[in-house]
Amino acid sequence: MNWKKLSKKIAAGILGLTLIFNLSAAQAEPSQSTEKNSDAPKVSASKKIVINSASRILALYVNDKKVAIYPLGLGKVSTPTPTGYYRILEKAINPTWIDPSDPEYEVPSGPNNPLGYRWMQIKGNYGIHGTNKPDSIGYYVSNGCIRMYEKDVEALYNAVEVDTPVEITYNRVVVEKAPDENIVYYIYPDGYGWQDLKVDDVNKWLEPYGVAAFESDADIAEKIKASDGNPTYIGKPYNIELNGKILPQVELNGRIFVSRAVIRENITYLPAVPLAVALNTKVEWRASESTLKTQYGEVTGYEKKKQIYLNADDAMLLFNIDGGLQSVSKNPDDGKVFKLRTVTPPTIEIETPPVTPPTEIEKPKVDEPAKPKVEEKPKVDDKKSKVEDKTKTEDKVKPGDKKRSADEKTTSNNNRRRANEKLDDANKIDDIDDLKVEVPEPFK
Numbered sequence: 001m002n003w004k005k006l007s008k009k010i011a012a013g014i015l016g017l018t019l020i021f022n023l024s025a026a027q028a029e030p031s032q033s034t035e036k037n038s039d040a041p042k043v044s045a046s047k048k049i050v051i052n053s054a055s056r057i058l059a060l061y062v063n064d065k066k067v068a069i070y071p072l073g074l075g076k077v078s079t080p081t082p083t084g085y086y087r088i089l090e091k092a093i094n095p096t097w098i099d100p101s102d103p104e105y106e107v108p109s110g111p112n113n114p115l116g117y118r119w120m121q122i123k124g125n126y127g128i129h130g131t132n133k134p135d136s137i138g139y140y141v142s143n144g145c146i147r148m149y150e151k152d153v154e155a156l157y158n159a160v161e162v163d164t165p166v167e168i169t170y171n172r173v174v175v176e177k178a179p180d181e182n183i184v185y186y187i188y189p190d191g192y193g194w195q196d197l198k199v200d201d202v203n204k205w206l207e208p209y210g211v212a213a214f215e216s217d218a219d220i221a222e223k224i225k226a227s228d229g230n231p232t233y234i235g236k237p238y239n240i241e242l243n244g245k246i247l248p249q250v251e252l253n254g255r256i257f258v259s260r261a262v263i264r265e266n267i268t269y270l271p272a273v274p275l276a277v278a279l280n281t282k283v284e285w286r287a288s289e290s291t292l293k294t295q296y297g298e299v300t301g302y303e304k305k306k307q308i309y310l311n312a313d314d315a316m317l318l319f320n321i322d323g324g325l326q327s328v329s330k331n332p333d334d335g336k337v338f339k340l341r342t343v344t345p346p347t348i349e350i351e352t353p354p355v356t357p358p359t360e361i362e363k364p365k366v367d368e369p370a371k372p373k374v375e376e377k378p379k380v381d382d383k384k385s386k387v388e389d390k391t392k393t394e395d396k397v398k399p400g401d402k403k404r405s406a407d408e409k410t411t412s413n414n415n416r417r418r419a420n421e422k423l424d425d426a427n428k429i430d431d432i433d434d435l436k437v438e439v440p441e442p443f444k
Contacts, residue, residue, distance in 0.1 A: 088163060092119040170192065
């Protein structure tokens with residue numbers, strides 16, 4: 001009995017796929033080598049392989065920075081590539097392939113080998129390898145393994161070590177920051193039928209980046225419908241530093257107001273509500289006019305999915321603040337921040353010229369005119385004058401005139417008496433304002 005072939009059959013029956021390395025120097029086969037987990041040193045988490053089965057893309061990260069991406073061919077719908085967290089257990093150059101359905105059928109390393117020229121085991125008979133069918137890359141075609149173009153798998157093989165972490169996910173939505181700091185997102189087709197996407201699902205992916213308000217629900221719905229994996233660039237978000245402190249998001253009436261500045265189409269948008277709260281400034285939003293108003297001024301506002309923004313160029317007029325985008329440090333990898341500060345009006349000192357009090361002007365002397373002299377009248381004896389006047393008057397009055405004068409005097413006295421009686425009655429009710437008092441004829 002050929003114990004060597006029997007052992008191969010047993011191994012193939014257990015694993016379904018076994019790598020056999022021909023150690024015979026007589027055969028004209030390429031040299032073969034392996035690296036196993038037990039013999040390899042542990043590596044740090046600075047390197048990581050991330051595979052997204054929905055996008056069919058493998059990304060290599062070094063120190064959390066994506067340094068390379070490669071297209072993949074993955075498992076069929078009936079034999080999908082498993083998701084989970086793994087490690088590279090073994091590496092091999094020029095592996096031999098054994099047909100899982102017929103363990104006695106072997107294919108040595110070469111152009112006809114389905115594994116290509118590199119193999120990296122991650123779990124059981126699952127691994128990352130090359131392929132002799134490059135046109136299968138980008139499709140769901142394998143028994144669960146991860147196929148790569150030969151040049152790609154060789155580059156990856158040289159870049160990683162045994163124990164490098166491998167993360168396999170299935171995410172139809174991918175959001176990332178591009179090298180120019182733009183947030184870009186992709187939506188891929190549901191190849192395995194595992195993930196039914198809704199608009200709210202995409203919004204949740206975008207929210208942590210602070211740009212969800214800048215992609216309308218209608219645009220997201222169209223992108224889900226297309227599911228073509230093409231990139232959509234939204235904008236460049238930055239944290240805001242206001243007067244030396246990072247601006248936090250604000251929750252008002254059950255609504256979250258994001259606190260990041262977003263640069264989109266050459267306009268820098270600043271979040272109005274978080275700034276107003278931090279500055280303790282009352283702001284009025286007039287939706288019908290699309291305006292924002294504070295005690296300082298009034299500017300155009302922008303409502304985006306219930307978030308209110310203003311143009312950074314108007315920040316001075318609306319909030320009395322000014323600033324711009326600055327690097328966090330000299331290291332460009334540390335990123336940038338939008339720094340704002342309250343502007344204090346400069347104190348202007350106005351020099352007042354000394355005021356000299358006016359000199360008192362002496363009034364010119366004016367000679368007063370002399371008062372005219374009043375000639376004194378000669379003194380006359382009053383008693384003698386009155387007697388003389390009476391004598392002269394009596395001499396002129398005739399006897400008949402004396403009788404008429406007496407009668408007129410009597411009548412005049414009677415009229416005077418009746419008028420006085422009426423005046424006495426009127427004085428008794430003089431407290432009535434609208435009372436009209438008639439004056440007798442003789443007193444008019």
